[in-house]
Amino acid sequence: xxxxxxxxxxxxxxxxxxxxxxxxxxxxxxxxxxxxxxxxxxxxxxxxxxxxxxxxxxxxxxxxxxxxxxxxxxxxxxxxxxxxxxxxxxxxxxxxxxxxxxxxxxxxxxxxxxxxxxxxxxxxxxxxxxxxxxxxxxxxxxxxxxxxxxxxxxxxxxxxxxxxxxxxxxxxxxxxxxxxxxxxxxxxxxxxxxxxxxxxxxxxxxxxxxxxxxxxxxxxxxxxxxxxxxxxxxxxxxxxxxxxxxxxxxxxxx
Numbered sequence: 001x002x003x004x005x006x007x008x009x010x011x012x013x014x015x016x017x018x019x020x021x022x023x024x025x026x027x028x029x030x031x032x033x034x035x036x037x038x039x040x041x042x043x044x045x046x047x048x049x050x051x052x053x054x055x056x057x058x059x060x061x062x063x064x065x066x067x068x069x070x071x072x073x074x075x076x077x078x079x080x081x082x083x084x085x086x087x088x089x090x091x092x093x094x095x096x097x098x099x100x101x102x103x104x105x106x107x108x109x110x111x112x113x114x115x116x117x118x119x120x121x122x123x124x125x126x127x128x129x130x131x132x133x134x135x136x137x138x139x140x141x142x143x144x145x146x147x148x149x150x151x152x153x154x155x156x157x158x159x160x161x162x163x164x165x166x167x168x169x170x171x172x173x174x175x176x177x178x179x180x181x182x183x184x185x186x187x188x189x190x191x192x193x194x195x196x197x198x199x200x201x202x203x204x205x206x207x208x209x210x211x212x213x214x215x216x217x218x219x220x221x222x223x224x225x226x227x228x229x230x231x232x233x234x235x236x237x238x239x240x241x242x243x244x245x246x247x248x249x250x251x252x253x254x
Contacts, residue, residue: 001076003186005197008146012182014064019122022057023115026050030111043101050097050118051090058088058125065126069133069187078189083133088121096121130185134164140190145183146198151223153183155216158208160201161188 029049033042066083073080096117104110134141141164143156164187188194211219211226 001192001194003072003194003196005146008144008196008198011064011068012184015061015123015126015184016182018057018061018064019119022053022122023119025053026115026118027111030114035107043098046101046114047094047097050114051093054088054090054093054118054121054125057122059085061122061126062086062129065129066133069130072187072194073137073139073189076189076192076194078137078139078192080133080137083129086125086128086132088125093118093121127185130187131164134185134187137164138190139164139187140192141185141187142196142199142201143183144186144196144199145204146196149183151220151227154204154223155208155220157183157199158201158204160205163190 026046026049030046033045035042062085066085069083070080097114100113100117101110104113131141133139140161142161143153143159145153145157149157186194186196186199207223208219212222213219
């Protein structure tokens, strides 16, 4: 079976819309608060609202991931129980948003850091949903990164298909999730044939192998420096503008 790039793009864009809406709402709420009057109270209110948004959009992101998991496993002939939706970790959301506000060097920086932290947690809900179901069903998974992705994600993607396991679950997959990350887990039953158009783990493995440096950290940093060109920045910014335009269209259609 072949998962087309158009199908994959629609799935990723649906996640991006949910994360973008959560960001937009938190930023609007941030701007409405009287920070010059009582910063401590505003921070508490912002954290409380971030948790509410994470609860709403995290469940939505998890539901989207669950539907994708169930559909994919069914198409590949596996009979499994429906994936259980995982919501965002509310305590971590509040912690990270509060940290973002306190570390921002300006109001705009704090707002951007806080909304990015929230967006990352919304995405993690979907990733955790997919991952937990894969572990439960002893499925195979791959961290699929296509296009302009960060160096760390490309290293994870270079592993190709692996058995879902709790040992990997304790690693850096979910903790690494960040705002604007397009990468996702794709799963399949053991022995099933599944190709994701555009995903080439061999090429990613070669990129990591050929990167300068003697340690994994040095290689990742070398990959990051090599990828960050003016052309890369232009493509990334164009992608962000495209997603923002789609978010605005979705809001106007509501």
